[in-house]
Each structure stands twice: as structure tokens, then as C-alpha cells.
Amino acid sequence: MSPPASDKLKMAAHAASSPSPISNPNPSTRARSNSHERRPAPSGKAASRVSQVADHLQPSQSLPSTLRFEMSSQEFKQAPHKLLVIPGPIEVADDVLLANAHPSMSHVSPDFVPVFGDCIRMMRQVLYAPNSQPFITSGSGTLGWDQVAANVVEPGDEVLVLNTGYFGDSFAECLEVYGAKVTQIKAPIGSKPTLDEVEAALKQKKYKAMTFTHVDTSVATLADAKGLGELVARVSPETVVVLDGVCSVASEEIRMEEWGIDVVLTASQKGLGCPPGLCIVAASKKAIAAFEARSVPPNSYFASWKKWLPVMRAYEAGTGAYFATPPTNLIYALHRSLTTITKGSVSLEERFKMHVEASNRVKSFVTELGLKQLVQDGFKDGAHGMTAVRYPEGLQASDLLPKLVAKNVVVAAGLHAVVKNEYFRIGHMGVTVVNDKERGDLDHLLKSIKEALLESGYKPPN
């Protein structure tokens, strides 16, 4: 899509290139604060950047305050805090947090537009989906459900929801708000619908879409995304396959196109390693075609792809366009995190493998301690970015969790309504997994769990 001339004009109002620790992540650049009493004056590259900027000013002018300071990611270290090992938000790297503190930028400036465009391109890489259309907006994972319900599905359409817990219930409710007719296959807690059950359902009725929760954060089940995609391709190829990847994107392998997944929806605060506040959706050509073939317009405004599609295409084309102001700082944070994920020293494949290994380590540790998971065979059917662990008999949340807090470890209580007092949840995603060697998060986590159990009077086997 070619941008309208008016957008090009609007861009002329903005800066062509501002020095930024985000777009210039040169490790040799050690910029310094300009507090002259305590620090040497800028030198080297930092000085030359300030000087480039200063060149634009008249000699008699002093530098305005906005041009005076700079902080490199080498200097920025986040404040001390307890280790956050819940299934999202997760620990966020210093460089990502610094990007979230980027100076305020115009959402249509030539500095910001390519950063947004890069995020769109990198999301395709993370999902192995070179032909998909990502949508990146402010919001949360929940808004992804609205996007599916208001753009892919039309009022009266039949939708099959594979329900593995809390998030299946909610997605079904959201679809119904927008007028879908929902059929659910509900699995017992910690289990998931079998491919046979799903096949039988798909053969009974023509469904416009089928949704499943890749990792249900309430119970830590992992759906067979590949198997489900292949099944739909075989028995109901018109059905749009929707993967709720809020708790799986970037911590679980998702080969969107190869597996026949049509929509992946997620959020920024889990495997993607950013602060919360972004809703991220990717739509296959089939999903976009279903949207374009609607007989009625989308029945949401803020979640409307009719509004967002031209905006995403414009940002990717390098121009920028306006529907609603994008959350610029979170986009910088996402850019930083996606750059690490797609271009860092750990490949995407290696990242997924490390999550499997960390998951096995956590699951083995709690098993050896004599604890059970909510998922019956957690090694086979469980998520790799989180683990749901039952309290040992006689213990409950109030025995264990405050003791973990006292050890500076924050895990999450149960969430599934029926059993929420019987288990706790551990998140092991992102830097906690991939940078574990430097950080030691997993050691600290596991040691603390064991100590808290012993302090609670629990006697492990042997």
C-alpha cells in the first residue's frame, strides 16, 4: 500500500535521525550523564553524537535541556526487586527496560516508524510466518480475543472452542459477546481434548473458526498445536485455526504456517520479555481473507482490522499512519527484546530448546521432592514456560507462598476456579531461562522452594 501524500507530508514535520541508545546499540558507546560535578565530560562516540546534534544549533545557542543527557544500556541497571517467576509478567532485561524509558517520540517520526516496522517483521520470524500479517497495538492478550471475535468471526458464525481451563471459558464468553455461536469441548482439569474428539466435532458441523489455548496459564497444559493444525487442514480446511499464544509465544515453538495455524494472538509480558501493555496478533492469508470476505463490518471499533490493517501496512512500508496513538515506548521495548530473540547469540531454535530443558529441570525437581503437577504427565503434556504444582497434603498457599516471598521469590497462586487453592504456578520464561547461567534464577528458585517446603514441616521422600 502506498501511503497518501498527506502522510509523507506529516513525516516531514519530524526528526530525521536522533541519537538513541536503542537504534545505536554499539557496545563501545559509553555515554555519560552530564552532571559535571561528578563525571568527566562526554568523550568518544557519545561526544561526537552530542556534537552532531549541536552542529544544528547556532554557535551562540546553549544546548536545550532535551539534548544534554544520554544513558547507555551499560549504565542502566534496574532497581533491586524480588525474583518474579510467575507465568507473566516475567523478569525483563535491563536493556528492554531502558528502551521502555526511551525519550518521548512522535508516533509518526522517521525515527520511530522503522522501529515499529522492524517489530512487525521480527514477529513474523518468531512465528515462522513470513506471509502473515502482524497487528501490534496497545492492549493485552484479552484484546486479541476481541480482534478474532470482531474481525474473523461474524455474528451467527459457529465457532469450536477447545477448553482446557480459565482462558477457554473467557475466550468463549468473548466470542459470544460479538455474536458467535460457540460449541465447547471441555477437557478435565490438567488434560486437553484429544485429536479424536476434535475430529469428531469438526465432522459434525461446519465451523467458521476453531480456537485453542496453546498454554493454558491456569493449569499449564500444552496443546498439540501442530496436530490440531494438521487435523483441521485434513478434515475442515475452511475453518480458521486460532491459537491463543499469550503464554506460549517465544517460549514454545510455533511454526505458524507449516502447522496451518491462521491466527496467533499474544501479549508482550510473557515469552516476549517486555512489560505488559501490548496486544500482538498475527493473521494468515486465510484469516485475512476471512476478514475481507465479511458480509458485515467488524463489530468493534478499537479492535477493528479495517482500521489497523492500513496502519500496520503503512508502518511496515516505512511511512506511518494514524488510527490511534501507538504505545511508542512499549514498541521500543518490544524492538529491543525481539532483536535479542531473533538476532541475539541464542538462536530461536536454541531458545525453545532451553525452555524445554528448564521446564524438565523444574518438573524433575518438584517430582523428586514428591510433589505432583496439575497436568498428569507434565513432561509430556505440560507447558515449557510454566509449571503448575500441587501442594503436598496438609500444606496450603498460606504455608508456602509467604515463605517464598521472604526468600525474595514471587510465584503465583492457583487460578483455575475448581482447584485454585490446591496448587501454585511457577513461570520459567525469557531471561530467567535463557540467561540463567549469568543470573542464577533457576537455582535460586528451586533452592527456595525446597527450603520453604522444609520450613513448612514437609518431609520429602527418602
Added chain:
Amino acid sequence: MSPPASDKLKMAAHAASSPSPISNPNPSTRARSNSHERRPAPSGKAASRVSQVADHLQPSQSLPSTLRFEMSSQEFKQAPHKLLVIPGPIEVADDVLLANAHPSMSHVSPDFVPVFGDCIRMMRQVLYAPNSQPFITSGSGTLGWDQVAANVVEPGDEVLVLNTGYFGDSFAECLEVYGAKVTQIKAPIGSKPTLDEVEAALKQKKYKAMTFTHVDTSVATLADAKGLGELVARVSPETVVVLDGVCSVASEEIRMEEWGIDVVLTASQKGLGCPPGLCIVAASKKAIAAFEARSVPPNSYFASWKKWLPVMRAYEAGTGAYFATPPTNLIYALHRSLTTITKGSVSLEERFKMHVEASNRVKSFVTELGLKQLVQDGFKDGAHGMTAVRYPEGLQASDLLPKLVAKNVVVAAGLHAVVKNEYFRIGHMGVTVVNDKERGDLDHLLKSIKEALLESGYKPPN
């Protein structure tokens, strides 16, 4: 509303008190990065905090990486950048950006919950609305329209839209997506509907709601919010009065309850001085009553007050609850900015006065240069947080705006479709106004405009 026991339980899973530059903004705390090669070891309060945290650990344990570092707001200075004087996003203060880089926190932790609660309480102060219900969610101002359209208005309801430009068009479109029957009073560009016109319209038909754009960012008009509120109270008291305050909250006085305004919707990146990514709405008792009296449920999921109302009440009550993950870091940023706005050295009244003065200064300056505003009498009918200025005859965007960029000043091009190539927009809100003495933003801005005009060949009068 009393929180369910399950939420209390969930909270037990989280930290009781973590040291944080946000919740402990003691100016004497000069924490230091732990790069031992270059810096002295932590001393004073910073050291004692680290030691408090370390007390929780066994003596043999080393501090985990998450507990090692801290950065005070005195040390954090944002990177050099061009002066951002568009009508939002605006310049953001260092302490607000540092809050946006807060360590990742659980959205239901006892540390975070009161921060969210404080934001809700402080928003009431900013709006002089002690009895209103604020809603703070991820999103943008646009999502506020969805909230009104899906919660206050029911399909088939009549709504009167006072249209002063781009944002009136869009609000009307949003209302129609959700099924409202919209009547518009469209004012000529740079003008606004008169109270007489509005009164006549209100007497012709019974409207469920009336909406107006307090400051239309496309043209810089300022609506008579007080007059409109009083008018509706007099001639159509059942009508819900909706003020679109995206470009007015915290830069224009809004006495929500005294003036009879029922809904104020806004976003974080303008007068509130934060990065973009938050949708903020406040609803009066009358608006909440209209919501509660609906005959059909809200026709949005993510924008549903049915979902958000219990969440907002729980956070304010100090417990926390879950519907969709709140954007924790942006909430910390908002908390920091709202603390300055409501408890800083400049009172709220003084803040509004300073915006009026800055506006007069900018408007006088361009007038003396012989330039005209889009608003005919900008001093009387124009916004105080922005100014829309016509290019002098013979000049256009491409003459002036790149010259401003070269002077490190970023203004915005035109937005109103009919005249967008005929004018540019200047934002003067937040720190650029309130901290102008230290920052010198306005001097730099005005001087740069004059220089750019002269360089373009423009000859001012005299």
C-alpha cells in the same frame, strides 16, 4: 466490594515490600550501579536497603542478580533527543521515564496494587470528581470511545455529537459501530457549535448521550465544557454528557462534577505527561447508573465496564483482581506523573494557569510574526495546550517543518482533512510549560519558529 477470598490468597503469593525508587522517592537516596570497577560500593541508605533485602537470605547465599542493582531518579537522565512539541505524545520527565523502567512486577502483588489504587484516587483529584469512577486500562484514547459506545449507549440509542473536526467524525463513527443513532452538529473549521444550536438540538429530540471534543487536536478549538454541562442540566438532565478530554485532561481545567460532565475520557501521553499506552476514563454516578440500567449487556468484551468495574474497585480497595493484565510499568509511570500533578510544588490550579499563560505567549508570538491561527479568535476560543498556526502565504510544510527539525524542534503537520496542508500544530503541555524555567523549551521553540520562517524567506510585518 469485598474481594473474593481467592484474591486474598493470590496476593499471599507476592512480595510484601520491595525497595523501589518509585515508592521511596527519598531525594537523599543516591543509589549506585554495582559496576565495582568504576564506582564506589553502595553506601548510606542504598546500602541499608540492599542489606534489608539480604537479611532474608541465608548467610552463605550470594545475592541473586535481581537484588544487586538500583538506580535513583537523580542518576537517570533520558537520552538526548529533539524537543517534542506536538500535541501529544509530549516531553516526558526523567522520573516518569524511570518509573516506566520499573522492574517487572506482578499485577496482583501487594507492592503494585496500592500504586494502581493511588492512580485511581489521583485521577479523581485531577478531574475534581470525588464521586466518579475512573477506569485505567491499556489502550489509547480511542478505546475510551469504545467504552462509551459499548457501556453507556445501547444499540438504537440516540446520541448527539458536537463535531469540531477529525475527532468528532471518528467518535461518531465509533458510536455507530456499536449501534447508536448519531446526530451531529458540525461546526465550520476552527469554530464550534454555539450553545444556542446545541440547546435547539437537545429540545428537538431526547438524547441518551451528548459528546463533545474538549480540545479537538486537529484544529485546536476549546469547547465550552462548563457551558455545555450546565446547558444539558437545564434542558435535558437525563442526557449523559461525554467530554473527550484526550487533548485536555491536566492541561485544561475540568471541574467534572461541578460542571455536570458525566464521562471524561483521555489518554496518558498528553497533559498527563506519560508515554502513550493507557486509556483513562472517568464516569459519574449518572453514567454508571446508565450503564447499570442497560437492557442488553455491553457489546464489547475488552471495553466492557462489566469486566473492569469490579477490577477497578478491587484495586482501589487494596486487593487487586484479574480481568486482563494491566500495563504495570505504565501504571508506575502514571503514578509518578500524577504524584507531581496532584502533590508537587505547582498546584493543579497553578498548572492550568501556567498552560493559559504559555498558550497566550505562543499565540501572541505567532500573531506578532503576522501568522494566523486556525481558530479565528485563538485567545478566546483556542486550546491552552496547543496552537494550530496557518503557514504564511507562499509557504508550506516542506518549507518550514524540516528547518525546525534541523533546529531539533519537532512540531506536527496539519490533520484536518480539508485544510491539512495549510497549517501546522504546536503542543505546549506538561513539563514544557510547567518546568519551562529550568528547561527553556518555549524559548527554544519560539526562537526556532522565527528563525525557520526567516530562513524560508518570510518577511514579518514591520
